[in-house]
């Protein structure tokens with residue numbers, strides 16, 4: 001048995017499931033989602049019950065992951081970067097050949113095992129992002145919960161990325177698409193760099209996990 005499995009640490013897990021990446025540049029990619037409990041923020045429109053989790057042992061997580069067929073794993077939450085023993089789990093997943101993507105709010109460093117970073121900075125906490133956040137990512141996705149234009153400009157200078165997305169905010173099944181499109185237009189009309197694109201949570205539109 002691998003030495004790390006002998007200690008077999010436990011992680012707070014909300015759910016592990018297989019679906020298609022619903023948003024961002026990799027929309028449609030078959031993926032295994034590992035959703036961690038706990039978060040260092042508390043967004044009022046959060047769509048995940050990240051406080052409802054069960055402890056799950058490393059070996060159990062690996063067994064569950066192996067029962068699915070996707071080769072891409074999306075580490076999400078809650079906020080996965082606050083997990084103290086995440087590096088051990090990522091090492092094990094990496095050793096099995098998985099491509100590792102993360103969905104993070106970007107306030108904490110991302111472990112080096114991660115192959116693809118999708119960061120979703122939260123405008124409500126702009127002061128925290130002004131102090132310290134990650135400096136680069138593969139894609140930035142900002143949720144348009146109110147007027148986020150200044151925040152988008154702030155994040156453009158702080159986080160270098162290949163893609164910048166604005167996403168509608170979904171509350172009670174409604175997405176604020178018009179407000180999102182309007183802000184997208186304002187962000188892009190000055191023809192500044194970067195160009196902002198629309199990212200929709202398509203999994204919610206079609207009712208998949």
Ligand SMILES: Nc1nc2[nH]cc(C(=O)O)c2c(=O)[nH]1
Nearest residue numbers: 019020021022076103203209
């Ligand atoms: N299909 C699907 N795609 C997703 N992309 C990011 C998700 C998340 O909750 O982090 C998510 C999710 O919950 N479902």
Ligand code: SF4
Nearest residue numbers: 039041042043046078
């Ligand atoms: S950072 Fe993400 S998981 Fe945490 S409260 Fe905000 S939306 Fe929810």
Ligand SMILES: [Mg+2]
Nearest residue numbers: 047048076201
């Ligand atoms: Mg989600």
